[in-house]
Amino acid sequence: MSMHDYPYYRAALANHRLPAAFIDLDHFAINLEHLRLRAGNLPIRLVTKSVRSVEMIHRIMSAGPFMRGLLCYSVGEAAWLASEGFNDIVVAYPSVEPTEIRMAATQIRNGRSITLMVDCVEQVIQINRIAVAEGVVIPLAIDLDMSSAFPGIYFGVHRSPVDDVSTAIKLGREIAGRKSVVLQxxxxxxxxxxxLMDDVPGEAIKSSVIRYLKRKSIIEVNARRQAVVEALKKDGHRLRFVNGGGTGSFESTRQDPSVTELAAGSGLYAPTLFDHYRGFKLLPAAGFALPVTRIPKGGVVTCSGGGYIASGPIGKNRLPQPWLPAGCSLIDNESAGEVQTPIRHSGVTTPAIGDPILFRHAKAGELCERFNELLLIQDGRVIDSVRTYRGERKSFF
Structure with missing residues (x-):
């Protein structure tokens, strides 16, 4: 799966402190180009939670006009990134935290574009109240629920109560009835x-069922989004953007003519939860290296740190996975630990004390919550390091 092997990374990291997180810029560039090609003629709004580094966000946004705007996970994060020079920012999740909304209002007053997400009238009322006090008009976007309810199966995520034309129109009118917010x-x-991965080795039946449910869901939710967009426009709203999709759904989201932009972020770092999609393949571009500090017995080495577990439903697929050298695996009854992680190795390479063991995180940006910096590897060496949000002393949740 990887273009670069263990000796490549071991040499690049030889004189650097471990544990360390890194980005393989060669793989990163290939993943970015694949996203561009998969997006077709639609621009991509960058999902910042999957990147969590200002310098990496700058690098991505400078790749070309196909990257257009940011999709943030926190209002405070959006206000901070606006203060760092970014513009055209949409916050993907609702918030009524007054301190953060006032921060966003300050940036709007300074000429930055920040759009806040809503899915109920209570959110609209509180945002409008702060906007009035701050003397600004705050742009809003409606979060349309895109889950599918099949007989006996809820196929989707629990996000928004706005799930059809009538609920969207009702909320749109609540926004239009207030002077300090506007639906954009x-x-x-x-x-x-x-x-959801749909081509997982050893899970042929489950993967087949997921692909079937995806096909059914795509038809339904694309029609739902189109109907809501058309109804909002007929009701007098001028929508600046209609955002849809994620790394795993570019092809199907593009089928909806009402969508004006796609969203992606995970497809750049390529964590393990994006390894097994039938429609596309990514190159591992982000990882972390732990040093071997013990050799308790033959076939087992123990590394410092490593307990970087991903959010979501509890399961082995949320664990970081040993990546290189080949033949390494976690030990079930210890797994990835708070201060040490033992691994079994059965490949041709026998790790020695001080050698790095390379791991991949299950999710993209969450890795950055564990490290202050990312080492940038290119042409077999570390050419630079960039700070993560954590390294900037920023924590939004």
Missing amino acids: GLMGYEGQVAG
Whole structure:
């Protein structure tokens, strides 16, 4: 799966402190180009939670005009990134935290574009109240639920109570009835299509069922999004953008003519939860290296650190996975630990004390919550390091 092997990374990391997180810029560039090609003629809004590094966000946004705007996970994060020079920012999740909304209002007053997400009138009322006090008009977007309810199966995620034309129109009118907020966009994220692997080795039946449910869901939710967009426009709303999709659903989201932009972030770092999609393949571009500090017995080495578990439903697929050298695996009854991680090795390479063991995280940006910096590897060496949000002393949740 990887273009680069263990000796390549071991040599690149030889004189650097471990544990360390890194980005393989060669693989990163290939993944970015694949996203561009998969997006077709639609621009891509960058999902910042999957990147969590200002310098990496700058690098991505400078790749070309196909990258257009940011999709943030926190209002405070959006305000901070606006203060760092970014513009055209949409916050993907609702918030009524007054301190953060006032921060966003300050940036709007300074000429930055920040759009806040809503899915109920209570959110609209509180945002409008702060906007009035701050003397600004705050742009809003409606979060349209894109889950599918099949007989006996809820196929999707629990996001928004706005799930049809009538609920969207009702909320749109609540926004239009207030002077300090304005409806500018709609987001319809089909998480059950974008975020579920559908070609997992050893899970042929489950993967087949997921692909079947995806096909059914795509038809339904694309029609739902189109109907809501058309109804909002007929009701007098001028939508600046209609956002949809994620790394795993570019092809199906593009089928919806109402969508004006796609969203992606995980497809750049390529964590393990994006390894097994039938429609596309990514190259591992982000990882972390742990040093071997013990050799308790033959076939087992123990590394410092490593307990970087991903959010979501509890399961082995949320664990970081030993990547290189080949033949390494976690030990079930210890797994990835708080201060040490033992692994079994059965490959041709026998790790020695001080050698790095390379791991991949299950999710993209969450890795950055564990490290202050990312080492940038290119042409077999570390050419630079960039700070993560953590390294900037920023924590938003």
